[in-house]
Amino acid sequence: MSAxxxxxxxxxxxxxxxxxxxxxxxxxxRVVVVEAFQMLCPACVLHAxxxxxxxxxxxxxxxxxxxxxxxxxxxxxxxTLAALRVFLDEYRIRFPVGVDAPDExxxxxxxxxxxxxxxxxxxxxxxxxxxxxRRQWFxxxxxxxxxxxxxxxxxxxxxxxxxxxxxxxxxxxxCDPSGDAA
Amino acid sequence: MSAxxxxxxxxxxxxxxxxxxxxxxxxxxRVVVVEAFQMLCPACVLHAxxxxxxxxxxxxxxxxxxxxxxxxxxxxxxxTLAALRVFLDEYRIRFPVGVDAPDExxxxxxxxxxxxxxxxxxxxxxxxxxxxxRRQWFxxxxxxxxxxxxxxxxxxxxxxxxxxxxxxxxxxxxCDPSGDAA
Amino acid sequence: MSAxxxxxxxxxxxxxxxxxxxxxxxxxxRVVVVEAFQMLCPACVLHAxxxxxxxxxxxxxxxxxxxxxxxxxxxxxxxTLAALRVFLDEYRIRFPVGVDAPDExxxxxxxxxxxxxxxxxxxxxxxxxxxxxRRQWFxxxxxxxxxxxxxxxxxxxxxxxxxxxxxxxxxxxxCDPSGDAA
Amino acid sequence: MSAxxxxxxxxxxxxxxxxxxxxxxxxxxRVVVVEAFQMLCPACVLHAxxxxxxxxxxxxxxxxxxxxxxxxxxxxxxxTLAALRVFLDEYRIRFPVGVDAPDExxxxxxxxxxxxxxxxxxxxxxxxxxxxxRRQWFxxxxxxxxxxxxxxxxxxxxxxxxxxxxxxxxxxxxCDPSGDAA
Numbered sequence: 183m184s185a186x187x188x189x190x191x192x193x194x195x196x197x198x199x200x201x202x203x204x205x206x207x208x209x210x211x212r213v214v215v216v217e218a219f220q221m222l223c224p225a226c227v228l229h230a231x232x233x234x235x236x237x238x239x240x241x242x243x244x245x246x247x248x249x250x251x252x253x254x255x256x257x258x259x260x261x262t263l264a265a266l267r268v269f270l271d272e273y274r275i276r277f278p279v280g281v282d283a284p285d286e287x288x289x290x291x292x293x294x295x296x297x298x299x300x301x302x303x304x305x306x307x308x309x310x311x312x313x314x315x316r317r318q319w320f321x322x323x324x325x326x327x328x329x330x331x332x333x334x335x336x337x338x339x340x341x342x343x344x345x346x347x348x349x350x351x352x353x354x355x356x357c358d359p360s361g362d363a364a
Numbered sequence: 365m366s367a368x369x370x371x372x373x374x375x376x377x378x379x380x381x382x383x384x385x386x387x388x389x390x391x392x393x394r395v396v397v398v399e400a401f402q403m404l405c406p407a408c409v410l411h412a413x414x415x416x417x418x419x420x421x422x423x424x425x426x427x428x429x430x431x432x433x434x435x436x437x438x439x440x441x442x443x444t445l446a447a448l449r450v451f452l453d454e455y456r457i458r459f460p461v462g463v464d465a466p467d468e469x470x471x472x473x474x475x476x477x478x479x480x481x482x483x484x485x486x487x488x489x490x491x492x493x494x495x496x497x498r499r500q501w502f503x504x505x506x507x508x509x510x511x512x513x514x515x516x517x518x519x520x521x522x523x524x525x526x527x528x529x530x531x532x533x534x535x536x537x538x539c540d541p542s543g544d545a546a
Numbered sequence: 547m548s549a550x551x552x553x554x555x556x557x558x559x560x561x562x563x564x565x566x567x568x569x570x571x572x573x574x575x576r577v578v579v580v581e582a583f584q585m586l587c588p589a590c591v592l593h594a595x596x597x598x599x600x601x602x603x604x605x606x607x608x609x610x611x612x613x614x615x616x617x618x619x620x621x622x623x624x625x626t627l628a629a630l631r632v633f634l635d636e637y638r639i640r641f642p643v644g645v646d647a648p649d650e651x652x653x654x655x656x657x658x659x660x661x662x663x664x665x666x667x668x669x670x671x672x673x674x675x676x677x678x679x680r681r682q683w684f685x686x687x688x689x690x691x692x693x694x695x696x697x698x699x700x701x702x703x704x705x706x707x708x709x710x711x712x713x714x715x716x717x718x719x720x721c722d723p724s725g726d727a728a
Numbered sequence: 729m730s731a732x733x734x735x736x737x738x739x740x741x742x743x744x745x746x747x748x749x750x751x752x753x754x755x756x757x758r759v760v761v762v763e764a765f766q767m768l769c770p771a772c773v774l775h776a777x778x779x780x781x782x783x784x785x786x787x788x789x790x791x792x793x794x795x796x797x798x799x800x801x802x803x804x805x806x807x808t809l810a811a812l813r814v815f816l817d818e819y820r821i822r823f824p825v826g827v828d829a830p831d832e833x834x835x836x837x838x839x840x841x842x843x844x845x846x847x848x849x850x851x852x853x854x855x856x857x858x859x860x861x862r863r864q865w866f867x868x869x870x871x872x873x874x875x876x877x878x879x880x881x882x883x884x885x886x887x888x889x890x891x892x893x894x895x896x897x898x899x900x901x902x903c904d905p906s907g908d909a910a
Contacts, residue, residue: 260446
C-alpha cells in the first residue's frame with residue numbers, strides 16, 4: 183500500500199468552526215474526509231454537505247475527522263467569508279471548514295484545489311491515518327460506497343496503528359474535527 | 365367566495381428572469397403561486413424552490429404563473445442582488461423572481477413580506493385568477509396538498525372566467541411567468 | 547365536457563376494508579380515485595399504494611373516495627384473497643379494496659381491468675362526481691400532477707353539484723371510501 | 729477480537745437463486761451479509777431488501793456474499809415457497825435466498841431465526857470472513873452505517889487472511905452469493 187502518495191497539505195486563508203487553523207499533519211492517526219465545496223453549488227448543498235454531516239454525526243466516536251474546504255473557483259465576489267459564515271450557520275454545519283487560499287498569481291482556481299487537481303465541486307477526498315491520499319471523487323458519491331471506503335480505512339488504521347478513540351481525541355488541536363463542536 | 369381579500373400588490377426593488385417589473389394586477393386571469401424565499405434558507409433551497417420549479421415545469425400549459433419573491437429579513441449584507449443572480453443561475457431557476465423592497469423606515473422586514481404578514485421563509489402563497497389571496501403556508505407544504513389547491517383554483521378560473529392558455533399568454537408582460545423563459 | 551364517457555361499472559368478486567360491496571354508482575357525487583394494483587407488483591407497492599394512502603389521509607374531509615382494485619393478471623395462484631388480506635393489514639391500507647372478478651371465459655385478464663383497457667399495474671383512474679372517466683395513467687404519476695387533477699375535479703364537483711362533505715357522507719354505503727375506516 | 733462467537737449455521741428447507749444449498753461454512757473467507765426478511769413485511773420490502781440489492785451490486789468485486797433468509801414467523805399459509813419465488817422474480821432480487829426451516833416442534837418461529845435470537849424482520853446480520861457473528865440489527869439500518877461496518881470487515885478480511893476476489897470466487901458453490909447471477 184506504499185504506492186499511495188502523501189496527501190498535499192492544505193493552504194487556507196481562514197477557518198470557521200475552529201479556533202485555530204487546522205493542518206492535515208495535525209490529524210495524523212485519524213482518517214480524514216475532506217468535503218470540497220462551494221456554498222452556491224447545488225450538488226454540494228443538496229447532496230455532499232448533508233452526507234458529510236451524517237458522516238460526522240454517526241462516526242463521532244471513531245478515529246475520523248470530517249473537514250470542509252471552501253474551494254471558490256467562480257463568483258468570488260459573492261462567496262465571501264462573511265457569506266460562508268452565514269451559510270454554515272443556517273445549514274447547521276458544525277465541522278471545521280477551511281477557506282482555500284487564493285492562487286498566488288491571481289488565477290481563479292484556489293491553491294489546495296489545484297494541488298489536488300480537483301475538477302470541480304463537490305469533491306470528496308479520503309486520506310488515511312498515515313496521511314496518504316487514498317480516494318478522490320468528483321460529484322455525488324452514494325452513502326453505501328462512501329461508508330465502505332471509510333470503514334475500510336478506519337479498520338486499517340485501528341489494526342495497523344492501534345489508534346483508539348481516546349488517543350485520537352488527544353490529537354485534536356483547537357477545534358473538533360469530529361463535527362461535534364456544539 | 366367573495367369573503368377572500370384581494371392579495372396585496374408586491375413592492376419590489378428589482379426583478380430577475382424578467383425584463384420588466386411584474387405586477388400582480390398584470391397577472392389577473394391567471395392563478396399565481398408566490399414562493400417567498402431567502403437564498404440562504406435551507407428549507408427554501410431543499411424543498412420549496414425545487415417544488416416551485418416542478419410546478420412551473422409541469423403546468424406550463426395552464427393558466428398559472430409561478431413567481432419567486434426574495435424576502436430578505438436577515439443577513440442583508442450577504443444576500444445581495446448580485447448573490448441572488450448567481451444563486452438563480454446555479455440552481456437553474458427560470459421563473460421570474462422579484463426582490464422584496466426594503467422597509468421605508470429601515471426595519472429589517474421587507475415591505476411585501478410585511479404586507480402579507482409572513483412569519484418567515486419559505487412561505488407559499490396562492491392567489492386566484494381574480495387576484496384574491498386564497499391560501500398561505502409558512503414552511504414546507506407537500507406536493508399532493510399543493511397540487512390539490514392549485515388544481516382547484518385552476519378549475520375555478522377556467523370555469524368562471526373562461527381563461528384559456530392562449531388568453532393567459534396575452535397577459536404576459538415582458539417575462540415568462542410560466543417559468544419557461546429559456 | 548359532455549365528451550367524457552361514463553366510467554365502466556366495477557365487476558368484483560370480493561371486497562376488503564368494506565362491509566358490503568361498493569359500487570361506482572353509489573359514489574355518484576364524489577370524485578373517485580381508483581388505484582388498480584397487484585400485491586406483488588413493485589411499482590404498486592413502492593409508489594402507487596403509498597400515494598393512494600396519502601391521498602386518502604390528506605383529503606378525508608373532501609368529496610373524494612379512494613378505492614383499491616386488485617387486478618390480478620399473472621401469478622393468480624399466489625395472489626389470493628387470503629394473501630391480499632394479509633398484505634393490506636401489514637401495509638396498513640385502510641381504504642376499500644375490491645377484487646377484480648375473473649374473466650368469464652377463463653382468460654388471464656380480470657373483467658374490470660379489461661373493461662378499462664388497462665395496460666398493466668399500477669393504473670390510476672380518475673372518475674368525476676358525475677361518474678365520468680376523466681383520466682387514466684399506467685405507471686407512476688407524481689404527487690403534484692395527481693394533486694392538480696384531483697383538485698380540479700373536486701372544485702368542479704363542488705361548484706357544479708354543490709356536494710358538501712356532509713352530503714357526500716350520506717352516500718357512504720357500508721364502508722368508508724375516504725380511507726379512514728379505523 | 730476472539731470474543732466474537734461463531735455465527736450459528738443456517739437451517740434451511742429450500743434455496744432460490746442458487747442451484748445447491750448454500751452453507752455458511754462454505755463462505756469462509758468472505759464477509760457475509762444476511763438479510764432476514766418476510767416477503768410481506770413492509771420495512772423489508774421498502775428498505776432492507778433494496779439496500780441488500782445495492783450492496784450486492786456495488787460490491788460484486790469484493791470478498792462479500794449477500795444472502796437473503798426468508799424467516800416466516802407469521803401468516804405461514806400465504807408466504808409460501810411458490811409466493812416467494814414470484815416475489816423474488818418481480819423485485820429482481822438476484823442474490824441467493826434460503827428459506828428458514830420450520831421449527832421441529834411446530835412453533836411459529838423458524839429455526840435459524842431462533843438460533844440468532846432475532847426479534848423480527850428485517851434483521852441484518854454481519855458475519856466476518858472467519859465465520860464470526862459481528863453485528864446484528866433489527867429494523868432499518870442506514871446505508872452509511874451499514875457501509876462503514878461492511879467496509880471495516882472487508883479490510884480486516886483482506887489484511888488478515890489475504891483473501892483476494894479470485895480466491896473468494898473459488899469458494900462459490902453452485903450459486904453466486906455476490907448477487908450477480910444474471
